[in-house]
């Protein structure tokens with residue numbers, strides 16, 4: 556896939572309309588953002604997450620910003636497409652957790668500039684903590700309340716779990732899979748979406764030294780989870796500390812499982828500093844691997860996936876969509892200093908969404924119009940559809 560050019564090519568009238576709308580909505584986006592964008596720009600912003608239609612493709616990724624109900628309610632009000640709650644560490648019915656080392660909180664988060672190998676200055680969040688550090692019961696309470704807050708805005712809310720991942724040659728602790736999955740499904744019922752988190756700190760751990768151990772996890776986790784309850788399972792793949800071709804092998808292995816969807820790919824791991832990081836190195840690597848993975852796939856075999864990694868603009872979202880993503884999940888963009896957003900009021904989520912959609916140079920609407928102008932995206936029913944950006948998805952497919 557050839558990268559998008561420096562600036563979107565769009566008629567001058569639409570460029571000035573975006574400039575006007577940036578100002579007009581700097582204190583809050585229209586309530587029904589999707590209907591508004593159809594009417595004003597002829598674009599359908601709907602995305603898809605975990606097999607559910609979402610109003611915009613931008614969702615909140617699992618992490619420190621989805622730890623309480625107030626945050627989820629603010630995201631629903633801001634217009635986000637979906638929310639993934641912080642990762643909880645799986646436990647068995649006796650409360651035992653094989654991944655207990657991940658249930659810790661270590662240090663405060665720091666938002667930092669990071670220059671990529673390609674020389675671009677981006678943002679990364681440095682933090683040494685790991686999973687949910689309160690009890691599983693408290694997580695279930697959060698999950699119930701968050702589902703309710705989401706439902707009021709028809710916004711899906713997913714749980715995220717780190718289940719037991721044994722070193723090579725050792726058995727899986729099935730009781731952790733059973734207890735954790737069934738407890739979540741008892742709360743979420745048919746709405747239960749679970750992302751299995753393979754985190755960057757796991758990539759940096761001894762457990763991930765061998766490629767075979769990683770591939771075994773990817774193959775075995777879906778049947779272990781799905782045997783417990785009929786949940787929608789997503790596999791959030793880590794960036795392993797191996798080369799691109801192993802990353803492609805991971806993706807192909809995951810694609811062949813019964814998981815309903817994939818999340819590609821969690822942050823990189825800096826072994827020297829012992830921290831996960833993002834920025835342009837992360838999106839460069841992810842887009843490169845996704846480009847390679849597509850080679851030779853028939854359209855019907857391409858998995859729809861939720862992208863993650865440096866989605867700090869509509870442009871980056873469009874780049875992932877051009878490689879098959881149906882949504883994106885974001886963390887860093889919600890933590891930027893206030894002057895990084897074009898909006899002057901509202902929650903972080905509302906301000907971020909305003910720029911992600913409306914920025915005349917970097918926003919999703921501008922880039923969808925560009926793809927329409929350049930002939931890469933064809934209109935259907937008089938509208939340009941975000942979900943048609945993926946190769947093999949549009950009206951010509």
Ligand SMILES: Cc1cc2nc3c(=O)[nH]c(=O)nc-3n(C[C@H](O)[C@H](O)[C@H](O)COP(=O)(O)O)c2cc1C
Pocket residue numbers: 616617618619641642664680681682685686687715752753754791820821822833834837863864865866884885886887888
């Ligand atoms: C402070 C912090 C905590 C995170 N915690 C989790 C987590 O608990 N589970 C998880 O699956 N991903 C976690 N992530 C990864 C994010 O969900 C996201 O996939 C990643 O940061 C890439 O998106 P971004 O470049 O927009 O930040 C965390 C990221 C950050 C920055």
